[in-house]
Amino acid sequence: MRPLLIIESTCDETAVAVVDERHQVLSSVVASQEALHERFGGVVPEIAARAHLERMLPTIDQALEQAGLELSEISGIAVANTPGLAGSLLVGVAAAKALCVAFDLPLLAVNHLQAHIYACQLTSERNVFPCIGFIVSGGHTNLYRCESPLDFTLLGSTIDDAAGEAFDKVASMLGLTYPGGPSIQKAAENGDPKKYSFPRSFLHQPDRMEFSFSGLKTAVRYQISRTEPPHIAIQNLNSQEIADLAASFQAAVVEVLVGKVLQAVEKYQLPRICVGGGVAANRAFRERLTNQCQKKNVELVIAPNSLCTDNAVMGAIAWERWRAGLFESLDLDAYPGLVRQD
Numbered sequence: 001m002r003p004l005l006i007i008e009s010t011c012d013e014t015a016v017a018v019v020d021e022r023h024q025v026l027s028s029v030v031a032s033q034e035a036l037h038e039r040f041g042g043v044v045p046e047i048a049a050r051a052h053l054e055r056m057l058p059t060i061d062q063a064l065e066q067a068g069l070e071l072s073e074i075s076g077i078a079v080a081n082t083p084g085l086a087g088s089l090l091v092g093v094a095a096a097k098a099l100c101v102a103f104d105l106p107l108l109a110v111n112h113l114q115a116h117i118y119a120c121q122l123t124s125e126r127n128v129f130p131c132i133g134f135i136v137s138g139g140h141t142n143l144y145r146c147e148s149p150l151d152f153t154l155l156g157s158t159i160d161d162a163a164g165e166a167f168d169k170v171a172s173m174l175g176l177t178y179p180g181g182p183s184i185q186k187a188a189e190n191g192d193p194k195k196y197s198f199p200r201s202f203l204h205q206p207d208r209m210e211f212s213f214s215g216l217k218t219a220v221r222y223q224i225s226r227t228e229p230p231h232i233a234i235q236n237l238n239s240q241e242i243a244d245l246a247a248s249f250q251a252a253v254v255e256v257l258v259g260k261v262l263q264a265v266e267k268y269q270l271p272r273i274c275v276g277g278g279v280a281a282n283r284a285f286r287e288r289l290t291n292q293c294q295k296k297n298v299e300l301v302i303a304p305n306s307l308c309t310d311n312a313v314m315g316a317i318a319w320e321r322w323r324a325g326l327f328e329s330l331d332l333d334a335y336p337g338l339v340r341q342d
């Protein structure tokens with residue numbers, strides 16, 4: 001079977017990949033918009049949508065060129081159509097539909113969150129299902145019971161901010177660059193994770209498959225204004241204070257994330273954990289989770305960093321839909337908030 005062309009434009013990365021049914025990656029291009037959003041300290045939806053529009057066709061061309069293929073040599077087009085930013089999703093969905101019409105190709109839909117978990121299937125040499133799927137990204141902190149690549153049940157999620165969002169907001173409070181996750185990770189290297197004792201919401205409530213990071217964010221904000229001398233301006237924090245705040249914040253997030261996913265795997269008696277999303281690239285998180293899973297004899301699959309942050313390769317989950325005959329018509333819509341039930 002000829003490969004699929006996969007389009008991902010749910011947030012701020014315009015990504016296109018060409019992947020065959022045996023999961024051989026013939027090309028993968030990610031056109032990042034980080035530089036455009038950096039000065040705002042977060043993704044600006046209007047800017048993201050316009051940037052996707054500019055980058056979409058060149059990124060598709062580049063992916064085809066790298067794969068050494070023409071569109072006439074592609075089996076079908078897959079596109080992430082949920083969840084994400086409305087304007088961003090629409091650009092990808094419109095591009096995919098146009099290619100399907102022009103080249104008479106079948107259209108497949110990709111659920112971006114399921115694709116994040118599927119990155120683990122692509123990484124692992126064997127079947128990772130059933131598993132607890134854990135998505136820790138800029139927009140989501142979701143725990144799933146994943147029976148198969150097409151059967152995901154949401155167990156719980158954040159009641160306020162997502163973990164990545166908390167990283168981004170706290171980084172901005174500390175005057176660190178966007179995206180906040182990598183900046184906090186770097187600053188934390190020289191900090192003391194025990195210097196400040198920040199809240200760990202729901203960690204000691206194993207029956208509640210929920211997360212909350214807004215109280216933690218507020219606690220960091222209060223700590224900044226309490227740092228000696230009192231009411232110090234953020235721009236006057238010295239580098240050691242920034243490092244200690246970053247390390248203590250990161251330790252609180254990591255402890256909660258690791259604690260809750262282990263509670264889930266125990267509660268639902270599943271053999272393994274699969275983790276995806278940008279925050280899964282965090283070194284402290286990977287180390288602690290790896291360590292704890294070894295101790296508790298739970299199998300862990302985390303994709304390499306390049307497959308954790310947004311990319312189109314993980315959209316190879318579309319091959320599962322292909323095999324199940326789940327094709328889309330040309331009135332496929334974009335669902336920003338709605339995780340469509342399959």
Ligand code: KG4
Nearest residue numbers: 137138139164179181182278279282309310
């Ligand atoms: O999955 P992703 O690329 O996009 C979404 O679908 O949201 O995740 C982006 C998020 C951002 O909030 C970013 O700060 C965070 O992932 N992130 C990290 C790290 N790398 C990216 N958070 C903590 N540590 C990292 N090393």
Ligand code: ZN
Nearest residue numbers: 137277278310
């Ligand atoms: Zn994502």
